[in-house]
Amino acid sequence: MKKETKEKTGSLVSRRNFLKAGGGVAFAVAAYALLPKLDLVEGAPPGEGNLVEQKVFAWVHIRTDGRITIYNPAAEMGQGSMTALPVILAEEMDADWANVKIEQSPIEPDTYGRPGFRGGASMLTVGSRAVSGYFDGLRIAGAQVRQMLLANAAKKWNVPVSRLTTGPSVVIDKSKGRKISYGEIAGFMEIPDSAPKVSKHQLKDPKDFRLIGNADIPRFDIPAKINGSAKYSIDVTLPNMVYGVISRAPVNGSKPRLLNEKMIRGRDGVVDVVTLGHGIGVIAESIETALKTKERLVIDWSEGAKAESHNSESAPAEYAKIAGNPGLRGRDIANMGDATKALQSAQSKYTADYINDHIYHAQMEPLNAVVSVGSDGKSAEVWAGSQAHDGARSAVARTLGIEFSQVKYHPQYLGGGFGRRSTSDYIVEATELAKAAKRPLKLLWTREDDISYGMFRPMSLQRMEAGVDSKGNVAGWKHTIVGTGSRLLASGARNEFYDFPNQKIELRSVDHGIRTKHWRAVGHGANKFAIEAFVDEIAAGQKVDPYEFRLRLMKNHPRARAVLKKAAEMSDWGAKPKSGRAKGIAFGERSGSLCAGVFEISLEDGRIKVHRVWVALDAGIVVQPDNVIAQTEGCILMGLSSVLHESITIRNGRVLESNFDDYQLLRMKDVPDSVDVEIISSSERPTGVGEAALPIVGGAVANAFAALTGKRIRHMPFTRERISDVLGKTA
Amino acid sequence: MAKISFNLNGEDVTVDADPGTPLLWILREELDLTGPKYSCGIAVCGACAIHINGEATPSCITPMSLVEGRKITTIEGLSQDNDHPLQQAWTEEQVPQCGYCQSGMIMFAASLLNKNKKPSREEIDEGMNRVLCRCGTYLRVRKAIEKVIRENG
Numbered sequence: 035m036k037k038e039t040k041e042k043t044g045s046l047v048s049r050r051n052f053l054k055a056g057g058g059v060a061f062a063v064a065a066y067a068l069l070p071k072l073d074l075v076e077g078a079p080p081g082e083g084n085l086v087e088q089k090v091f092a093w094v095h096i097r098t099d100g101r102i103t104i105y106n107p108a109a110e111m112g113q114g115s116m117t118a119l120p121v122i123l124a125e126e127m128d129a130d131w132a133n134v135k136i137e138q139s140p141i142e143p144d145t146y147g148r149p150g151f152r153g154g155a156s157m158l159t160v161g162s163r164a165v166s167g168y169f170d171g172l173r174i175a176g177a178q179v180r181q182m183l184l185a186n187a188a189k190k191w192n193v194p195v196s197r198l199t200t201g202p203s204v205v206i207d208k209s210k211g212r213k214i215s216y217g218e219i220a221g222f223m224e225i226p227d228s229a230p231k232v233s234k235h236q237l238k239d240p241k242d243f244r245l246i247g248n249a250d251i252p253r254f255d256i257p258a259k260i261n262g263s264a265k266y267s268i269d270v271t272l273p274n275m276v277y278g279v280i281s282r283a284p285v286n287g288s289k290p291r292l293l294n295e296k297m298i299r300g301r302d303g304v305v306d307v308v309t310l311g312h313g314i315g316v317i318a319e320s321i322e323t324a325l326k327t328k329e330r331l332v333i334d335w336s337e338g339a340k341a342e343s344h345n346s347e348s349a350p351a352e353y354a355k356i357a358g359n360p361g362l363r364g365r366d367i368a369n370m371g372d373a374t375k376a377l378q379s380a381q382s383k384y385t386a387d388y389i390n391d392h393i394y395h396a397q398m399e400p401l402n403a404v405v406s407v408g409s410d411g412k413s414a415e416v417w418a419g420s421q422a423h424d425g426a427r428s429a430v431a432r433t434l435g436i437e438f439s440q441v442k443y444h445p446q447y448l449g450g451g452f453g454r455r456s457t458s459d460y461i462v463e464a465t466e467l468a469k470a471a472k473r474p475l476k477l478l479w480t481r482e483d484d485i486s487y488g489m490f491r492p493m494s495l496q497r498m499e500a501g502v503d504s505k506g507n508v509a510g511w512k513h514t515i516v517g518t519g520s521r522l523l524a525s526g527a528r529n530e531f532y533d534f535p536n537q538k539i540e541l542r543s544v545d546h547g548i549r550t551k552h553w554r555a556v557g558h559g560a561n562k563f564a565i566e567a568f569v570d571e572i573a574a575g576q577k578v579d580p581y582e583f584r585l586r587l588m589k590n591h592p593r594a595r596a597v598l599k600k601a602a603e604m605s606d607w608g609a610k611p612k613s614g615r616a617k618g619i620a621f622g623e624r625s626g627s628l629c630a631g632v633f634e635i636s637l638e639d640g641r642i643k644v645h646r647v648w649v650a651l652d653a654g655i656v657v658q659p660d661n662v663i664a665q666t667e668g669c670i671l672m673g674l675s676s677v678l679h680e681s682i683t684i685r686n687g688r689v690l691e692s693n694f695d696d697y698q699l700l701r702m703k704d705v706p707d708s709v710d711v712e713i714i715s716s717s718e719r720p721t722g723v724g725e726a727a728l729p730i731v732g733g734a735v736a737n738a739f740a741a742l743t744g745k746r747i748r749h750m751p752f753t754r755e756r757i758s759d760v761l762g763k764t765a
Numbered sequence: 766m767a768k769i770s771f772n773l774n775g776e777d778v779t780v781d782a783d784p785g786t787p788l789l790w791i792l793r794e795e796l797d798l799t800g801p802k803y804s805c806g807i808a809v810c811g812a813c814a815i816h817i818n819g820e821a822t823p824s825c826i827t828p829m830s831l832v833e834g835r836k837i838t839t840i841e842g843l844s845q846d847n848d849h850p851l852q853q854a855w856t857e858e859q860v861p862q863c864g865y866c867q868s869g870m871i872m873f874a875a876s877l878l879n880k881n882k883k884p885s886r887e888e889i890d891e892g893m894n895r896v897l898c899r900c901g902t903y904l905r906v907r908k909a910i911e912k913v914i915r916e917n918g
């Protein structure tokens with residue numbers, strides 16, 4: 035293979051390896067693709083200069099019988115990208131979807147990656163970026179495959195390509211009334227030395243899409259998910275496999291010393307005991323022996339870890355002091371005009387603190403991985419569910435001191451990710467234990483492990499201050515965030531669609547030494563709660579309807595206004611709800627998508643009951659509309675779960691909750707009667723949908739609560755105790 | 766260790782197991798039936814649900830000693846060709862997301878309909894309350910069950 039040819043610029047020349055299919059009849063098309071700079075499809079004049087040669091990638095496999103395999107590069111964790119990404123390619127390729135099969139692509143970021151955050155190619159599936167990140171590249175790739183098919187048919191018929199068109203998996207010569215299927219072409223197809231160039235005008239006009247936006251294309255993974263056959267890494271069993279469990283530091287940072295190693299090693303069925311930096315691993319012949327032995331470990335944990343000083347129950351009082359200390363300066367997230375002056379000269383001033391607790395990912399499949407290390411330690415095989423399959427593969431290689439290529443990696447379905455599975459810690463642990471065991475090993479985190487050694491969406495306090503001038507405009511806006519987790523707290527703090535001429539948004543970080551992590555929508559959950567609830571408070575103070583008030587703030591943002599208006603219209607905002615109920619509204623943006631929602635609630639038994647929810651979403655072009663609705667429903671329900679129930683308590687660095695009996699998630703009885711979702715039709719590029727609706731939930735529920743009771747609830751989750759506190763206080 | 770015999774998805778099987786071992790581990794790690802999932806291990810999430818004589822039960826807390834002589838059905842044995850009315854409705858409503866809770870969801874729903882052909886919305890919510898879904902598929906679970914009820918006439 036001529037790998038050297040033209041690495042830097044211009045067209046790609048190397049003849050890529052053919053994907054050989056078993057049996058020899060099948061023929062593979064190796065599709066070359068140039069990942070375009072995003073501006074290629076965005077509208078810059080397409081020219082050679084706009085094509086950045088990234089990598090060659092082989093996305094498609096056409097068999098002579100017409101069956102087509104398209105490779106999906108993203109992790110599938112329930113968000114549906116494994117179907118959506120192939121749909122994009124199939125659209126431009128003009129494939130007959132009925133004959134398309136989807137397979138997971140190999141974990142080769144150089145071939146299947148998209149431009150990563152820090153340059154380079156990445157297969158990270160995070161931040162709702164799969165569809166938006168791959169959209170242009172996959173369209174180009176699909177169009178290139180189509181061009182190659184057209185060129186081969188033209189050659190066969192000896193006619194100019196310009197006379198030919200395509201329909202679902204066929205090339206058509208209208209002038210002669212003849213057709214040839216893609217499968218037939220695959221039988222004689224020649225692959226050119228360089229990938230055909232595709233310019234913007236050769237891509238389909240979105241109005242001609244028949245697959246993108248087609249609500250009748252089902253998710254590819256559903257059949258395996260209704261009969262128990264879908265495989266997650268936890269389901270993998272290998273011959274001669276042993277089981278690993280780990281007793282991890284009860285306080286992050288403390289170090290273990292095993293006091294009864296001899297007794298442990300002497301137990302029936304125990305294969306090995308491994309001391310790791312953060313815990314003691316037990317390897318045993320069966321999962322029951324591993325679990326029972328773990329209970330018997332007597333470990334002396336070192337003292338003095340930083341996290342010992344953290345108490346989540348008293349932290350808000352500390353945070354409030356930090357927020358109010360004029361001598362402190364944090365990191366500016368935004369600083370425009372002069373917020374301090376605008377507040378001083380305002381006619382009316384508002385201030386309020388909002389708080390959110392630590393919360394846990396609670397992906398239903400606890401962390402686990404299966405790893406087998408070669409007897410010479412120079413190779414490994416991995417079965418894992420990860421949002422960073424490429425990162426995990428590298429991490430295994432690093433752990434063993436071997437090359438990336440020496441690690442064979444089998445990506446599995448993820449039983450939920452939500453941000454937890456973009457770190458490879460559990461896969462590294464499995465590698466360490468498998469290396470010690472010298473046998474294939476399945477590492478299992480119990481639910482208790484998954485919670486007590488969890489990485490949480492960090493708690494924070496948001497001090498909001500606003501000044502309104504005599505014309506009723508919000509002249510000054512200050513938002514001070516205090517908490518642990520640093521940049522995790524910053525996302526969603528900016529007001530992209532509300533115009534505040536003078537604003538200062540500042541992050542004052544505290545380091546508690548605890549484990550924190552991205553959690554679906556990251557900081558948006560806390561920040562949008564504070565912003566949306568506070569905007570409502572200002573509107574109430576100004577005696578303006580909160581919907582009208584937001585429309586005014588958004589006056590320069592027609593897309594945002596349209597989303598908000600849609601939600602208001604769907605919910606019949608102006609109509610009075612039946613007695614005992616009230617509605618609240620909120621707006622938010624995440625991963626480029628805009629979302630607004632109205633929630634109707636009542637109080638039952640001292641708790642908030644959500645009855646109906648209306649959501650409008652603008653996510654640009656939507657590839658799989660029904661799945662976008664499903665993701666939005668999922669966001670609303672996961673959001674409600676976090677807003678109404680979820681809280682991790684940390685005392686002296688220890689997590690008090692241990693399982694789903696004391697860490698409550700939303701259950702069927704709490705589910706609203708209806709969640710109506712409407713997608714705003716759009717021809718803009720797609721934006722992320724996996725998290726888009728989640729940030730609105732806290733604000734909308736809090737605002738409905740205020741409409742119902744006249745009281746503001748400002749600390750998530752809105753538990754029975756906090757509700758009764760708020761209602762009792764100034765009754 | 767003891768020999769324990771039971772009927773599993775229509776076949777008689779005998780396994781050698783510690784009577785205290787939870788059925789879930791035997792199904793998953795010995796018998797290669799991985800449809801029932803481990804998630805909480807303490808009977809509060811429903812992911813591991815199987816039927817014992819037609820009734821949905823968490824297999825994570827069912828010791829092997831209780832399995833002797835019983836009829837056990839896992840999701841793998843619920844239907845011949847994924848054609849249980851609930852499985853069909855699940856496909857039509859596109860219920861699963863990550864899918865991890867779905868065996869439990871379907872097994873609980875099947876057990877609910879075994880006992881009550883026409884549960885009300887409230888009875889559905891009550892019957893399905895033991896299964897957790899982090900992805901938030903509850904609305905579609907409800908719709909799929911209601912669809913089956915409607916089609917049953």
Ligand code: FES
Binds near residue numbers: 803804808810
């Ligand atoms: S694993 Fe059995 S109920 Fe949760």
Ligand code: FES
Binds near residue numbers: 450866
């Ligand atoms: S579908 Fe993911 S937990 Fe239910």
